[in-house]
Amino acid sequence: MNDVFSNTIKELLRKPIRTGVNVFGYFLCCAFITIVALFLRFDLQAKDAVVKYMGGKFLIYSPVRKDGAPQAKTAKTPMSEGFFTEPMVNTHLMPVSLVKEIAAIDEVKAVTPFLLFRIKQGQDGHVFSLGGIKIEDKYALKSTMVSEADIIKGVFFNPNDRNVVVIDKSYADLWNLKPGSVVNVADALYPVIGVVSSHARTARADIYMNWEDAKIAINKRLTVPLGDEANIFLVASNGGEYNAVAMKKSRELLEGNLSANAVNCSLHIVDFMGLSKDTLNYVLMAACILVFLFSANSQWSLVSEKRHEIAILKAIGWKNNVIFGQIVLGSVLQSALGGALGAVVGVAVFPFCAAMLKIPFNAQYEFLNMPSLFAWVFVGIVVIAIVSALVPAFKAVRTSPADVLRN
């Protein structure tokens, strides 16, 4: 064993350029993999933070009634108008009184009703969404949808404000609106008092109104006027870990007359953010395959070159396992050296890469568990090197020395 080790080292040093190139190859691959792995970790941590931030929220709506009854209160022009932002999604109206029952669930922190209605603008016919909110449910609104904190221009509703609207930034940008502009909702004009940012939230609308104003506006478009009803409940639970229970209990509560859907919005939002985990995994996988090919190729050509030498060594009595061991060990030593250097340099270079790609690399994310990252990359590269050396090593062992040496 000792001889195998010292011989392997000797062989590697005998061809310093070749060995250097191999080590450099492993080094590059490993540095690349380290950087990609860091991006992956960073990305996951960022998403994690979002999920945590969004975590304890969900919305409840009822896509179908248990008794199969159709939507009782439909829009006069059901193709372009109706409850919810998408024509494909039907949300039945639910009594606002359910809010109290949902609020009584232990795991629920706050709940507020929401009227979300798709409405056609009278003049140019574009469709936008109108959201009716209960301004007094300050806490529930703040944690699930919009509040003073989201204002980027103008002001948010005061409890007593009537006949004014706050609009979403994306809608404001689209129609070039700002505080002081006027919007037309169901053939009435409303001054815009504020613009809220369009960041990820549990639910959103283009135009927000005070509950009573929204009811009046929506009623103008309905065949039968609204009672004390809402089509969505926005719920904040006691935290991400209570979400599932809170969702389950809320649904059970509603099952009596309506079949409820509770949707955890944060998970979906994460899907749309940044690099997907899958993408990075594929890149990592591709990198690993490249390392494998690189390694297999270099070992293969080494063995091909050394065919004659291997035959001689067999002829003088070297056993197959010694020859096998030297080839695999050579691969291991080169990959270990290149891998270790690559991992270190990858970590050192990562902040610069992040800066170059304008990724807000934030040290506050504790995304680096250095020892485990090093261990993974290092062990990974060595394992790849071992596996990739197996076939060439088998080839070396199987080489018939009699054939090679028969002059």
Added chain:
Amino acid sequence: MFVLSAENLSKSFDIRGNQLKIFSDISFAVKPGEVLLISGRSGVGKSTLLGILSGLDRANSGKIIFKDKDLTAMTLNELAELRAMHIGMIFQSFNLIQTWTALENVEAVLMHRGINAAERKKQAIAILEELGLGDRLSNLPAELSVGQQQRVAIARTMVHNPSLILADEPTGDVDEETASEIMTLLMERVKKDNISMIAASHGAFNKKYADRELLLKDGKIFDVTQATI
């Protein structure tokens, strides 16, 4: 008592489905200290036979008894061990490892046998010095003359005190003078240590060194010793 005896050896190669018969049912034996020459035209299978005797290749049938052990029943590892301990091989084109120094080439035979590095070196240097290469230890084969290379090859063959030497055209690549120089060195040690040798040659090997000559012809082997005397 024989060092090695071959009984009814047959060998054929399968070349894309066709059986190429090299030899069949050949038998012979070599005594301690005996030098056996296997002669025959190019392509009759001399190298193939030596390959089988050394355990680098397998016969299709027959037995090879080396010191009471049946080679044909041994595993590859056991055969390697046998070569490492008891058999020395020498080839026409020397087959030195070109990237290794003279000393490393010789030392290689003693490796992986639990002999420590210092001892290995000592033994290898001793035999190289004996063969007049004491000042060429760290030369690569390419830096040595053909005769010197062949002496390194002899040192490699001898360093582990084998009881049998298998020589395939040991003098095939050198001029007559060098050949006789090499053979003198080789025979000196063979005689001194009572080593058996089986040499294969299609002509370059001087028959005066051989105790017996076997002719390989048409897949059979004939003892032609009497005929040459």
